[in-house]
Amino acid sequence: xxxxxxxxxxxxxxxxxxxxxxxxxxxxxxxxxxxxxxxxxxxxxxxxxxxxxxxxxxxxxxxxxxxxxxxxxxxxxxxxxxxxxxxxxxxxxxxxxxxxxxxxxxxxxxxxxxxxxxxxxxxxxxxxxxxxxxxxxxxxxxxxxxxxxxxxxxxxxxxxxxxxxxxxxxxxxxxxxxxxxxxxxxxxxxxxxxxxxxxxxxxxxxxxxxxxxxxxxxxxxxxxxxxxxxxxxxxxxxxxxxxxxxxxxxxxxxxxxxxxxxxxxxxxxxxxxxxxxxxxxxxxxxxxxxxxxxxxxxxxxxxxxxxxxxxxxxxxxxxxxxxxxxxxxxxxxxxxxxxxxxxxxxxxxxxxxxxxxxxxxxxxxxxxxxxxxxxxxxxxxxxxxx
Numbered sequence: 025x026x027x028x029x030x031x032x033x034x035x036x037x038x039x040x041x042x043x044x045x046x047x048x049x050x051x052x053x054x055x056x057x058x059x060x061x062x063x064x065x066x067x068x069x070x071x072x073x074x075x076x077x078x079x080x081x082x083x084x085x086x087x088x089x090x091x092x093x094x095x096x097x098x099x100x101x102x103x104x105x106x107x108x109x110x111x112x113x114x115x116x117x118x119x120x121x122x123x124x125x126x127x128x129x130x131x132x133x134x135x136x137x138x139x140x141x142x143x144x145x146x147x148x149x150x151x152x153x154x155x156x157x158x159x160x161x162x163x164x165x166x167x168x169x170x171x172x173x174x175x176x177x178x179x180x181x182x183x184x185x186x187x188x189x190x191x192x193x194x195x196x197x198x199x200x201x202x203x204x205x206x207x208x209x210x211x212x213x214x215x216x217x218x219x220x221x222x223x224x225x226x227x228x229x230x231x232x233x234x235x236x237x238x239x240x241x242x243x244x245x246x247x248x249x250x251x252x253x254x255x256x257x258x259x260x261x262x263x264x265x266x267x268x269x270x271x272x273x274x275x276x277x278x279x280x281x282x283x284x285x286x287x288x289x290x291x292x293x294x295x296x297x298x299x300x301x302x303x304x305x306x307x308x309x310x311x312x313x314x315x316x317x318x319x320x321x322x323x324x325x326x327x328x329x330x331x332x333x334x335x336x337x338x339x340x341x342x343x344x345x346x347x348x349x350x351x352x353x354x355x356x357x358x359x360x361x362x363x364x365x366x367x368x369x370x371x372x373x374x375x376x377x378x379x380x381x382x383x384x385x386x387x388x389x390x391x392x393x394x395x396x397x398x399x400x401x402x403x404x405x406x407x408x409x410x
Contacts, residue, residue, distance in 0.1 A: 057097040057136040058250040061170075064102050064110055065145060065163065067156055072143035072180055073102070075238035083246060083258045090257075092326055098250060105163045137249045140170045141242075144181025144235050150207035153182055157189065164189060171228065178230040178245050180238055187229045188212040196226035199233045239263065288313040289327045292320055296336050300343055301363045304336055336363075341377045344370070348386040355382050 087096035101109045147153035200217035223232040232241040247255030295312035310317040340362040359370035
């Protein structure tokens, strides 16, 4: 069983219910894993789930940008009322990011948290909301099982009623959507719905009063349960930054925000592309990239996943494929065009890379007629006569 998460401040505590990501302390503890399940319901407000997905995908992208190749410990899936994962409900929506095995991530991350995102539902009025609840016993059982397993809940708009129905908000002072506040106060007398704050947390339930706050709401939840620095960076991308919006045109006009110089890896790749047929020397590539050989090797592996030599081999194989497809040059000439004086060595390299010999590749993929069918002389005479 994962270690329990740190206690969450209750509504009666002096600490803010749901602190901004900026206010959350940064420690040296490993970043907890967070698996998010987004509840897709027949009457759900899908915009809330899409906004939550935007936050998760943005955060994951920023984490990958900041720490290439490392698992950020953030995953998600869309589920139905039975708790089973659903195929993407909208064409073109990105696939879910699946959890990695605990054994693979235990060294890099702290305890694992599970979060259930409950959207608001499209109810005409309060009585209609009550009718929907009478029809959704399976959803309530799903939420109950999640809560009993120690999971966290993020409910927005009238979706907070799912948590209230199960007693998960008893004793809480929180805000409620004004349209349903009177109905909720009568149905859940153990809750105080008079709080003016638009979002907060009670126990393991995060709550927000308006669907339009979903992006900010999810960013705060992300900062609370996962990584406050990542939540802050994501907020700068997704939320309006009035001061930066005003500052950017000035910085651009003064040429402070200009395209950056090419990276050492890009310079190395470009040099290798321009010198495919030249003998390979790591010192030459590092010199073109303006970094040391050791630095180039480290950065090149981080960005491309291979060494400069392996990248060059791939370029040479592609050049050989092209020549085999559209020319009649022999293997010796093609090997020399790819930087090898020893055709036998290059043939072995080609075989390992493609799984077939050069002659087999030419026979299978050639894009020109065989020589015995050529009638170049006739074509030249016709052109001359014209």
